[in-house]
Amino acid sequence: MEKFLIRGGSVLEGSVQVSGSKNSSLPILAATLLTRDPCVIRRVPDLSDTNYMTQILTQLGASVERASGTVKVTAEKVRHLAPYELVRKMRASICVLGPLYGRLGKCTISVPGGCVIGDRPIDIHLRGLQELGATIETKGGDMHLKRGRTRAGAASSGREVNMRGKHGPTVLGTDNLMMAAVLTPGTTIIEGAAAEPEVEDLAHFLTKMGARIEGAGTRRITIQGVKELHGTEHTVIPDRIEAGTFLVAGAIAGRKVTLKKANHHHLAAVIAKLRESGFEIDAGSREITIHGRDSWKGGTITTEPYPGFPTDMQAQFCALYALADGVSAVTETIFPERFMHLPELKRMGAHITREAATAIITGVPGLSAAPVMASDLRASAALVLAALRAEGETEINRVYHIDRGYEHIDEKLTHLGAAIERVQV
């Protein structure tokens, strides 16, 4: 087990390179199961989550070669049974469901558990696959999917699948349906699709494999099934949540911080909120620079599906607003329970109350170091951000949560001048 020791007060300056997107790499790695040809994917970040995914691909029968950020997958033969031991460790492994169904017409995978940010149902995934003609049987904690008969007429008019849930569209549900539909005869129309850049990146990858997809990045995606797909090469998009997290680091403790290989178009809602708080941000074609300030205004945030303010940046903004002037309100509509960071921020002196899915944050002049516990990936990142400014040395335990989604975050922050140390416990 490892922990971070972070001494607050350093002023961050300089530039860091944004890694490839975790949430783009995971479904794209899964999509390599759709062809027997080799696929080469570049800028896959070195994270425990991407490592789990490559292990799952290997267990499913694919050959996987990894050389730093480049992963080559050849899924010549594929088993239909996803290993419980690995699937239970990472909720996102559910995204092998679509490609296994698409390639083999069947799949057995354990029912995913929940996680600290709340119950993680897959009812919409399953509803969509049933619309595609799948039959689903749940036994002994496993789900057994088999390709049934696609609804008559689907070949012409197309089957419409509504992927909207009470908390809006589903990202991995949209991914699963796209990956199942690309090899399902006929036309599939996904209504209420997720429009995240990572969904668009997956569609781009599938199209390069020979899939016929229109409308990715909008709420309505049309897929024309094809007989088979071929191998291809692809470079994943930059990680917009890592980039957003470093922008908040620059806001909380920076003089001038530049992110290289960042795509500011994917961060419009986040940059708008930082500008509302008074920060000057230069958004270039491949770089974003934030200029620090001694003080900043709070704000009001409601998380929404893309292109709205991302739930994956909510915790980081709670840390920013804890040190802002005035009172801020942060409402979480995607995962209403996603507030594991609040008790830990309060241990550091933040003034926060919670009313259902809204955190009311009254800014304080300063935070103080304390031993705190990392929990969900983004909650842990929020604690790192708060520690950068807190008086004294903050100890953050269970940093494996952070290593799931941030590639070498301690090295990158050290490069910017932060006093952060990773120690064995």
Ligand code: EPZ
């Ligand atoms: C993806 O998770 C991301 N993970 C999450 O990022 C992100 O927070 C989330 O999308 C929302 O943007 C990856 O891409 C690997 P959803 P996903 O299905 O697809 C409900 C991170 O920190 N829902 O879009 O699993 C669900 O409970 C992670 O990098 C159903 O009700 O999330 C939630 O309330 C955390 N039924 C909402 O929809 C379903 O069948 C959105 O979830 C599916 C989802």
